[in-house]
Amino acid sequence: MKRIIKNYIDRQRLLKFGNKIIVGLSGGADSVALLHSLHELEYSCVAAHCNFHLRGEESDRDEQFAAGFAASLDLPFFKKDFDTRSIAKERGISIEMAARDLRYQWFAELKENQSADAIAVAHHRDDSIETLFLNLIRGTGIKGLTGIQPRTGCIVRPLLCISKEEILQYVQTENLPFVTDSSNEQDDIIRNKIRLQVIPLLETINPSIREALVQTMDNLNEAAKIYNTEIEKAIQSVYNKGSISIPLLKTFPSPESVLFELLKNYGFGKEVIREIYSAMDGQAGKTFYAPEYYVVKDRNEFLLSVIADEDKKEYFIQKDETFLEYPLRMEITLRTNDTSGDIDKNPDTACLDYDKLHFPLILRKWIIGDKFIPFGMKNYQKLSDFFTNCKFSKIQKEKTWILTSGNEIVWIVNHRIDERFKVNATTKKRYIIKVL
Numbered sequence: 001m002k003r004i005i006k007n008y009i010d011r012q013r014l015l016k017f018g019n020k021i022i023v024g025l026s027g028g029a030d031s032v033a034l035l036h037s038l039h040e041l042e043y044s045c046v047a048a049h050c051n052f053h054l055r056g057e058e059s060d061r062d063e064q065f066a067a068g069f070a071a072s073l074d075l076p077f078f079k080k081d082f083d084t085r086s087i088a089k090e091r092g093i094s095i096e097m098a099a100r101d102l103r104y105q106w107f108a109e110l111k112e113n114q115s116a117d118a119i120a121v122a123h124h125r126d127d128s129i130e131t132l133f134l135n136l137i138r139g140t141g142i143k144g145l146t147g148i149q150p151r152t153g154c155i156v157r158p159l160l161c162i163s164k165e166e167i168l169q170y171v172q173t174e175n176l177p178f179v180t181d182s183s184n185e186q187d188d189i190i191r192n193k194i195r196l197q198v199i200p201l202l203e204t205i206n207p208s209i210r211e212a213l214v215q216t217m218d219n220l221n222e223a224a225k226i227y228n229t230e231i232e233k234a235i236q237s238v239y240n241k242g243s244i245s246i247p248l249l250k251t252f253p254s255p256e257s258v259l260f261e262l263l264k265n266y267g268f269g270k271e272v273i274r275e276i277y278s279a280m281d282g283q284a285g286k287t288f289y290a291p292e293y294y295v296v297k298d299r300n301e302f303l304l305s306v307i308a309d310e311d312k313k314e315y316f317i318q319k320d321e322t323f324l325e326y327p328l329r330m331e332i333t334l335r336t337n338d339t340s341g342d343i344d345k346n347p348d349t350a351c352l353d354y355d356k357l358h359f360p361l362i363l364r365k366w367i368i369g370d371k372f373i374p375f376g377m378k379n380y381q382k383l384s385d386f387f388t389n390c391k392f393s394k395i396q397k398e399k400t401w402i403l404t405s406g407n408e409i410v411w412i413v414n415h416r417i418d419e420r421f422k423v424n425a426t427t428k429k430r431y432i433i434k435v436l
Contacts, residue, residue: 001162001170002037008161009041012150015158019117020044022110024103025070025077027062027179030122032069033167034159036176038120039073046114047077048107052084052099055181065179076114080106089358092406104155111154123148124159124167126195129213133194141260142224147217163210234258244295244302246280255280266293266304272368276302287394289368307365316360317403327363328401328413328435335430350403350411352421354429358406363413366402372409373419386412403433 009015023038025031025047039045047070051063063079070077088098107119128147135144150157159167171178202209238248239262249255256277263273267290276288279297286297289307296303315327324330334354370383387397403411411417414435423430 001033001166002040004161005037005158006041008150009156009158014151014156015043015118015120017042018044020046020114021156022046022048022107022114022116022119024107024119024121025049025066026122026181027065027069028122028181029167029171029178030124030159030164032176032178033170034120034122035070035075036073036174037170038158039075045073045075046110046116047073047075048110049077049079050099050103050106051079051081052102053081054084054095054099058181062179062181065177069177078110089406090360092358092362092404108154117154119155121155121157122159123157124162124164125214126164126210128160128217129199129210130191130194132213132217133198134191137190142220142227145217146221146224147214231258231261235262238262242304244304246300246302249280263290263295263304267291268293268295269369289366291367313364315363317363319359324363331434331436333430333432333434335432336428347414347416348435350413350417350433351423352410352417352431352433353423353427354431355427356405356421357410357431361410362404364402364404366397366400370402370409372412375417375419375422377419383409383412386416390415 015021021038021043023031023035023045025035026049035045035047047066049063049066051059053059067077067079082099082102084095084099084102087102088095091098093101104119110116111119132145132147138144148157148160150160162170170176199209206212234252235258238245238252238258244259244262249258252258256274259277260270260273263276268276268288269290272288272290276295276297279286279288282297284297284299288295288297292307294305294307296305313327315324317324317330317332322332324332366383368384371380372383372386373380374386383402387400392400400415401413402409403413405421408420409418410421411433
């Protein structure tokens, strides 16, 4: 297997002989095989372990094992502890996303500190197949059908040429110890369902389905090279200094694809880009927003501009704050054991159930895709629809601030709170924000 890995590394130009590599070592069979094989191939390896503290004693067991295994190979070992759940809650993202971001951020820092040449992680062929299915389920373009790439910046994946079964054979042949993550056998995660249910089912139709899918991904990777080359030519043709020529766009077989590949780099989502495409023959003046950019439909072009600094910033409200000076002057009051039932119904005041909030609260401008449950209603409503129903002008939309808790909207400032955060008979603490 070491020969197969070495040939793959050379063919994909992932590493050079003697490179210093930060190797992610979780303690599972995949990372153990990666570290051992790279060490045997005489690369200079540094083992790096993340303890996300998500599985209690099992997490600590993994850390101890990783340290011991690195020592058995006489390799440097570094570890980092993360309070992953708290960080995920603070950032309003999933635990899985938080763990991934924390992992790669620390690996990058360690690479710089150790003057390493690359970061190696243990994704293998079956991981790439599962990623293909995940992207298919979510809806994807050609890039999503090409699987996991051998290299992403300084991150390399030398094991993409071998299967999980081959990894297990390798650790058994080399008599290598490893630990098992019990969560990998749970059947309630989408990736695990693909691994444990979907692929085995497909194997009853085609026993060589894994090889067939790998071949398909290889073919699509080659097709993607042609696609990317032609898209780049198209972008250079239609785009110049913030201006996208609509007449030139129309000369290409798929103007929407050109728009998508151009505008996704500026933070525009698929839904918004679809709306921009539909507006090619529409009236001038319509505006479309991303978190940091906006596009305005002019007569024969789309104009791409940066949103002003004030409008793209997020402002945090900490748990103990009683006053906010900027970007809005706000007075904040916390009332405990207040069961009077009296609520200030002025639109410039929000009376919220404190125990339903996650701090820090975030004050920001609205973006396409925002939705909430307006006070007094039961179902979600897109914020764009709320603005339309309330007959907001373009200027009113641009000036409206949104207060969020985690990734949920709490208050359309000066207009409507979210039904989920209202006070009721069971409320023990009232969190009152008043715009002055």
